[in-house]
Amino acid sequence: MELKEQIQPHAVLIPVPFQGHINPFxxxxxxxxxxxxxxxxxxxxxxxxxxxKAHSHKDDDNPFSHAEESGLDIRYARISDGFPLSFDRRANASQFMIGLTHVFQAHVDDFIENLVLSKPNPPVSCIIADSFHVWGSMIAKKYNLINVSFWTEPATALTVFYNADLLKRNGHFGRHDKYDDTISYIPGIQAIKPEDLPSYCQDADPNDIKYVFKCIEDAQKADIVIGNTVQELESSTISALQEQQPFYAIGPLCPTNFTKKTISTNLLPTTDYTNWLNNRQDGTVLYISFGSLVNLSKQDILEIAQGILISKVSFIWVLRHNILVSGERNILPLGFEEETADRGLVVPWCSQLAVLSHPAVGGFLTHCGWNSILESILCKVPMVCFPVIGDQLTNRKLVVDDWRIGVNLCTRGLIRREVVAENIGKIMNRSDESRKNIDKTKMLLQNALSDEGSSDKNLNQFIQDMKNKILQKN
Known part of the structure; x- marks a missing residue:
């Protein structure tokens, strides 16, 4: 047996502490x-x-305890992010992000040092840090570890960031007024509009831009980058990335061992919303969720709600206690819940996978978070897209323009209730083109994950390359 086959890598995984990053990690x-x-x-x-708290665990519970029962060696650790537990991280987002850049880095450094000095068996050999951390390369170098950067968004967004200098030279960086231009000079991306670039390349807060590009600069120093995407979904983009550094598409990294018919009995305990869905006809319910970090204005909520009223669609709407831009709490129009009581359900939380997998669900009104898109594809649920920030704008382009598995909620952020109703109607029409296309797209994902599929091969190659690099360091 070759020496590299005998190596047991010990990887330290450190996600950004937001649910959309923790899930794929x-x-x-x-x-x-x-x-x-x-x-x-x-x-x-x-x-x-x-x-x-969300899962009623005790404080000392290990969320990977079920993995240990399966013989998997997953060790769970908790460290401070530099703020007291009482600190409101959502309400003080800018301060929190600054802390992640500086204070959290020190805590990670201390943790890695103590872990390495404790001489665990097997010894620590690599760090797999979220690409949205700015310190992965520094810590890996300090402790002589393989540096792996995990990109949790589509490869298209990473390619845009890697080519920000091209955008600047051509006058498209930070310019939100060039909507009618077509950008065709980014390697691997045939064509993209300025409005479809990640928001950090448009007119986002300068502090956000500075932070994001520090992250990108650090990711470019990684020994290997792995991505939560599929080779066949973004083939030309991934090929362009691979010319710059080793990049492996190993996604989708989300649950895949379920079917529409098993959800209410096998995946999760029965809940009020699954009972409600069980009483609906197949494909008739619109699922609405904008993620945990998206802020909507009161006017946005009003127009979407009125559009739902006009469409007369059945729906389940997740309305978290989001803080609105105006500082108010999310509220629905007066009388909305009463008027839709026979066909709608508003909940503060649900298991998104449980809902998307339910046979009653026929469409998804989404903020276009990357995890949501992958789950929607796997569940064969076409999308109504309402991106707000970050890569969501680019994700919308992929869903609507490239893969044709969804429609826009509105145009350029201007929400009108009549347009909302019209586009919801398009998706809930079971003969819509996007429904046929999403069947094909799901097959791409399933084939990639199968034995000898692209993601399976890429994962094996990533592991072999990492073992080679470990040997070289030793």
Whole structure:
């Protein structure tokens, strides 16, 4: 047996402490552990407390305890993010992000140092840090570890960031007024409009731009970049990335072992919303959710709600206690819930996968978070797209323009209730083109994950390359 086959890598996984990043990191941990890795998974104390409360866990519970029962070597750790547990991270987002850049880095450094000095068996050999951390390369170099950057968004967004200098030279960086231009000079991207660039390349807050591009600069220093995407979904873009550094598409990193018919009995315990869905005809319910970090204005909520009234569609709407731009709490129009009581359900939280997988659900009104898009594809649910920030704008382009598995909620952020109703109607029409296309897109994802599929091959190649690099360091 070759020496590299005898190596058991020990990887420390550190996601950004937001649920949309933690979810794919969790599935990555399980995948790597099932391939013989030892995993040390690092969560922040505040994230652990929030997840534990949501799942009624005790404070000392290990969310990977079920993995241990399966013989997987996943070790769970919690460290401070530099703020007290009582600190409102959402309401003080800018301060929190600054802390992640500086204070959290020091806590990670201390943790890695103590872990390395403790001489675990097997020894720590690599760090897999979220690409939205700015310190992965520094810590990896300090402790002589393989530096892997995990990109949790589509490869298209990463390619845009990698080519920001091209945007600047051509006058498209930070210019939100050039909507009618077509950008065709980014390697691997045939054509993209300025309005479809990630918001950080448009007119976002300068502090946000500075932080994001520090992250990108650090990702470019990584030994390997892995992405939560599929080769066949973004083939030309991924090929362009691979010319710059090793990049492996190993997605989708989300649950895949379910079907429409097993959800209400096998995946999760019966809940009020699954009971409600069980009493609806197949394909008739619109699921509405804008994620946990998206802020909507009161006017946005009003127009969407009125559009739903006009469409007369059945729906389940997740309305979290989001803070609005105006500082108010999300509120629906007076009488909305009473008027839709026979066909609608408003909930503060639900299991998105449970809802999307339910046979009653026929459409998804979404903010276009990347995890939401992948889950929607796997569940064969076409989308009504309402992106707000970050990569969501680019994700919308992929869904609507490239893959044709969804429609826009509105044009350029201007929400009108009549247009909302019209586009909801397009998706809920079961003969819509997007419904046929999403069947094909799901097959791409399933084939990629199958034995000898592209994601399976890429994961194996990533593991072999990492073992080679570990040998070289030793």
């Amino acid at each position: 969790t599935h990555l941990a399980m995948k790597l552990a099932s391939r013989g890795f030892t995993i040390t998974f690092v969560n922040t104390e505040s994230t652990h407390e929030r997840i534990a």
